[in-house]
Amino acid sequence: MKQTPDANNNAVRASADNSIAGCYRDMLSRIKAQEQRFGRDPDSVLLLVVSKTHGADGVREAHAAGARQFGENYVQEALDKIALLTQPPQPLTDIIWHFIGPVQSNKTRDIAGAFDWVHSVDRIKIAQRLSDQRPEHLPALNVCVQVNLSNEDTKSGVALTAVEALCADIVKLPHLSLRGLMAIPAPCKNHDQQRAAFQPLAALYARLQQQYPSMDTLSIGMTDDFDAAIAEGSTMIRIGTAIFGARS
Numbered sequence: 660m661k662q663t664p665d666a667n668n669n670a671v672r673a674s675a676d677n678s679i680a681g682c683y684r685d686m687l688s689r690i691k692a693q694e695q696r697f698g699r700d701p702d703s704v705l706l707l708v709v710s711k712t713h714g715a716d717g718v719r720e721a722h723a724a725g726a727r728q729f730g731e732n733y734v735q736e737a738l739d740k741i742a743l744l745t746q747p748p749q750p751l752t753d754i755i756w757h758f759i760g761p762v763q764s765n766k767t768r769d770i771a772g773a774f775d776w777v778h779s780v781d782r783i784k785i786a787q788r789l790s791d792q793r794p795e796h797l798p799a800l801n802v803c804v805q806v807n808l809s810n811e812d813t814k815s816g817v818a819l820t821a822v823e824a825l826c827a828d829i830v831k832l833p834h835l836s837l838r839g840l841m842a843i844p845a846p847c848k849n850h851d852q853q854r855a856a857f858q859p860l861a862a863l864y865a866r867l868q869q870q871y872p873s874m875d876t877l878s879i880g881m882t883d884d885f886d887a888a889i890a891e892g893s894t895m896i897r898i899g900t901a902i903f904g905a906r907s
């Protein structure tokens with residue numbers, strides 16, 4: 660079952676056959692509907708398919724339906740999956756891989772070698788290592804700064820007040836490209852409260868964009884809050900459950 664509770668009374672429309680491909684296509688049309696509803700430009704919101712805990716076959720099915728951008732949280736799981744997916748006889752070579760989980764410093768070399776994006780940079784030490792360890796033959800690693808919107812000590816992310824300083828340090832690193840901001844707000848079911856949680860981030864993003872022309876990505880919105888995120892200017896939503904079903 661790919662149905663999930665929905666925050667804002669929009670009927671959750673799992674695809675007719677409830678397949679991964681069907682749910683992926685259904686997500687695309689839900690994005691289009693939210694872009695129209697909130698006056699966003701067509702195709703201004705990219706769908707990142709979060710495949711963590713799901714196998715290589717699931718990635719292949721979403722890929723066959725047109726998905727090219729995938730997100731993973733766990734380094735070893737991702738490396739194993741990428742190895743399977745790039746094997747003959749049907750290697751997939753056009754996937755753009757996004758690392759979206761917490762980054763441990765002993766994993767930066769693997770991440771810098773295997774991924775195209777990292778959404779979860781929240782310390783200069785990690786940014787420095789990713790830049791140093793980015794292989795020379797690859798283009799700059801795209802990074803987003805992860806922001807902690809709720810200031811909970813346990814959560815990853817840098818405080819809103821510390822984002823500017825971290826960005827100023829990151830843009831000096833030669834093998835990183837600063838693309839934007841990412842956040843995971845505390846879960847909440849009410850659409851207006853979800854929007855309110857995103858607002859300070861959206862305002863900061865707009866300000867930083869003036870300063871850093873490479874910034875074009877506001878990575879907010881998951882299965883339960885993507886329409887609020889689109890309303891607040893998300894350019895990339897990260898969706899797992901609505902495409903693959905609940906994770907066990």
Ligand SMILES: *Cc1c(COP(=O)(O)O)cnc(C)c1O
Pocket residue numbers: 709711732759760843881882883897898899900901
């Ligand atoms: C798991 C995860 C997602 C996807 O969440 P769903 O609610 O399943 O859509 C998005 N972003 C991050 C950082 C995640 O860890």
